[in-house]
Amino acid sequence: MQAYELDRPERLRAHLACTRQLYQPLADGQGTLRWQRLNADDERPFVVPAEPPVFSAKAFFFAEREALFRYENGQFIPLPPAVHPQVLFGLAACDLTAVAYQDRFFASDPHYQARRAATLLVGVDCAHSCRHGFCAMMDSGPEVRPHTADLILCPLEQRWLLLVASEPGEQALTGLALQPAPADWARQRDAQALQVAVEQGEQTEIALGCAALNGETVDSQTWEALGLRCLGCSGCTSVCPTCSCFAPLQQPGVAGGVVQERVWDSCLYQGFQKEASGHNPSATPGQRVQRFWYHKFGDDFRQRFGRDGCVGCGRCDAVCPGGIGVHQVMKRIGQP
Ligand code: SF4
Ligand code: SF4
Numbered sequence: 001m002q003a004y005e006l007d008r009p010e011r012l013r014a015h016l017a018c019t020r021q022l023y024q025p026l027a028d029g030q031g032t033l034r035w036q037r038l039n040a041d042d043e044r045p046f047v048v049p050a051e052p053p054v055f056s057a058k059a060f061f062f063a064e065r066e067a068l069f070r071y072e073n074g075q076f077i078p079l080p081p082a083v084h085p086q087v088l089f090g091l092a093a094c095d096l097t098a099v100a101y102q103d104r105f106f107a108s109d110p111h112y113q114a115r116r117a118a119t120l121l122v123g124v125d126c127a128h129s130c131r132h133g134f135c136a137m138m139d140s141g142p143e144v145r146p147h148t149a150d151l152i153l154c155p156l157e158q159r160w161l162l163l164v165a166s167e168p169g170e171q172a173l174t175g176l177a178l179q180p181a182p183a184d185w186a187r188q189r190d191a192q193a194l195q196v197a198v199e200q201g202e203q204t205e206i207a208l209g210c211a212a213l214n215g216e217t218v219d220s221q222t223w224e225a226l227g228l229r230c231l232g233c234s235g236c237t238s239v240c241p242t243c244s245c246f247a248p249l250q251q252p253g254v255a256g257g258v259v260q261e262r263v264w265d266s267c268l269y270q271g272f273q274k275e276a277s278g279h280n281p282s283a284t285p286g287q288r289v290q291r292f293w294y295h296k297f298g299d300d301f302r303q304r305f306g307r308d309g310c311v312g313c314g315r316c317d318a319v320c321p322g323g324i325g326v327h328q329v330m331k332r333i334g335q336p
Contacts, residue, residue, distance in 0.1 A: 001146060002170065003185065004178040006160040009046040009153055012122075013038070013089055015176045020085040020120065023060070025053035035060075035088075046090065048155055051130045052313050056095045056241030057088050058102060061115045065249075065263045068111065072257035079259075081111050087120040087172075093141030094133065094311040096123045096148035098241030104305055105244050120172055123149035123165075127192060129199040132314025132327070134206055136197035140311040143193040154189045161185045209330025210297045218333045220286060226329060227285030229322035234266035236292070236325070239315040245272070267292050293329055 006012060016022055017040035024046070025033040033053035038044070067079045091099075099121065106112035123144035126135075135141030144152045150169030154161040161181050164170045212218050237243040247265035250258050265272060268288050274280040282288045295301055296310040310326065317325030 001152075002164040003181040004162040004164075004173075005181045005185075006153070006162040006178065009160055010043065012151075012153075012162065012176065013046060014040045014042075016087045016089065016120065016122070016172060017042075020087045022087045022089055024089040025049050038089075048124055048127055049090065049092070049130075050128065051318075052092055052095065052133075052315060054315075054319075055239060056098060056313070056315070057091060058098065058241050058243075060086070060088060060119065061099070061112050062102065062106065062244060062246075062264075063111070065261060066111065067251075067259050067261050070253050070257055070259045072253060072255060078110075081114055083114050083118045085118050085120075087122060089122045090153075091121055091123045091144075091149070092126055092135075092313075093123060093144040093148070094135040094138070094313045095241050096121060096144055097135075097138075097140035097307075097311045098313070100145075100148045101242050101305060101307065101309065101311070102244060120151070120168060121149045122151045122153065125152065125154040125189065125193065126196055127155050129196050130314060132317040132325070134200055134203045134312040134314065134326075136200050136312075137203060137206060138308060138310060138312035142196035142200075143189060154185075154192070156185060156188050156192070161189060203327075205327060205331040205334055208334030209332075210334075212333045213293060213297050214299045218290075222333060223290040224284060224286030226324050226332060227287070227289045229324045230268060230285045230289050231322055232266075232268050232270060232285070232288075233321060234264075234268055235319040235321065236316040237266040237268060238264065239319050241311060241313060241315070242296075242309050267295070289324065289329070293333075296326075 013022065017038060022038050023035045024038055026036045028034045033049055033051065034055065035053060035057065066081065069079050070077050103116065125144055126142040146165045150166040150172065152163040152165055162178065237245065245265040245267055246262045249261040249263050251261060253259045273282045282291050297308055301309050317327055
């Protein structure tokens with residue numbers, strides 16, 4: 001990868017924002033980080049987030065609600081999304097791995113792919129572990145994986161390392177004066193990543209929980225005990241960067257036609273799998289909780305997608321009102 005020395009990330013940000021809509025996680029005034037749009041002349045300092053933003057970047061590609069096509073006078077009429085060149089600035093390594101995961105899931109989806117093709121991804125290495133993160137053991141961080149980003153920022157002491165990870169990334173730098181980075185900065189980056197991994201610790205409950213889940217040693221009473229704590233609020237599935245369930249929704253169109261929409265759905269909802277016959281393969285809360293975690297850590301899904309469905313962002317720990325985020329669940333099911 002081409003490596004440059006960068007004095008201020010804000011200079012890169014302003015450069016990219018001249019030709020694209022730029023979004024960055026920013027404080028919302030209520031103590032949380034949310035993705036917000038910035039103009040090229042915005043001089044707010046760029047700070048590596050200590051915690052991930054409440055929502056990941058998935059809604060930029062997989063819209064929470066959108067129309068797919070309309071049916072009128074016996075014809076299906078596609079409704080392609082309005083797409084603008086955009087840049088997501090300051091994505092953490094775990095969220096970039098999640099985007100790469102979603103890229104595979106939505107590989108044949110024209111709406112997702114249209115937005116994705118118009119987007120430049122600028123990742124940033126984490127200099128410290130967030131509260132609930134375990135990206136190091138999930139092979140998704142703390143340093144940005146090159147195949148997941150176009151450009152990578154790495155904060156080093158009073159300077160920034162800028163790595164070019166793709167051809168669009170290289171092109172986006174045209175016109176920006178940059179000097180090559182000193183050769184030893186790559187070693188500093190590796191050392192920093194190792195330090196963050198040490199901060200995260202071993203977190204053995206995750207590995208033990210995975211082994212129990214795939215060894216099918218978890219009895220149904222354990223899952224139902226966890227299910228009792230699930231309120232079916234969909235908090236976890238909304239914030240999880242790899243959750244991709246959606247439901248079709250038909251709205252009346254013009255002249256008796258129909259507009260077909262899709263909306264985010266949640267496998268923790270009681271009726272998520274309910275069939276037209278009335279049969280529900282995941283009728284109990286415990287079955288639904290089990291299903292969710294099998295999709296994150298099950299061997300079948302790992303084989304299908306080339307990695308686990310969990311990237312270790314810890315958001316489910318932060319939002320679950322029932323206290324059954326990833327650490328609590330893995331700890332409970334991994335107990336002998
Ligand atoms: S956030 Fe917790 S309570 Fe809400 S649906 Fe997910 S597991 Fe259930
Ligand atoms: S399951 Fe939890 S920790 Fe894993 S990616 Fe989803 S929200 Fe993050």
